[in-house]
Amino acid sequence: MNTYIRIIDGINNGVKSIVSVMLAILAVLVVLQVMTRFVINVPLAWTEEIARYLMIYIVFLGSGLAMRHNQHIAIDFLLDVIPHKNKARLQTIILSICAVFCLVLAYYGAQLTLIVVDQSTPTLQYSMAWAYAAIPLGALLMLLNIVALLLKPNKVEDSVDRIVGENK
Secondary structure: HHHHHHHHHHHHHHHHHHHHHHHHHHHHHHHHHHHHHHOOOOOOHHHHHHHHHHHHHHHHHHHHHHHHHOOOOOHHHHHHOOOOEEEEEEEEHHHHHHHHHHHHHHHHHHHHHHHHOEEEEEOOOEEEEHHHHHHHHHHHHHHHHHHHHHOOOOHHHHHHHHHHHOOO
């Protein structure tokens, strides 16, 4: 169990580095696009397309990272009204439902990725599968992090206490 947690945390550190680099590249591309479009008056179409796909990957990979630290937006009304001893159980049920959703998202995301393999991006003419692959990758990363949260119950209880503590 601890080995799995260490592996997931290692994967998350790698993903965090990748997402950070993607965000830096995205910022440079957007500045370049604005400069070429409004200052030089010769827009570069490829910067807009790459920026779009970078943003997609940042969102899907970042959502997996957010799952590990229970940082997704949540409606925590039930956590406020149920007794403290049941909060960890409710959090486990919520995480289990999220795991099922991630499985479904990964499955259908992979199917969609395979469907669009023969389609090309408008400007760069790469396979659209590269853009759509963010869906199953992000869903699998979220699923791995959900399993890590479910395996380490004190991590779930700490996150429940953090959520409930923030609302008081």
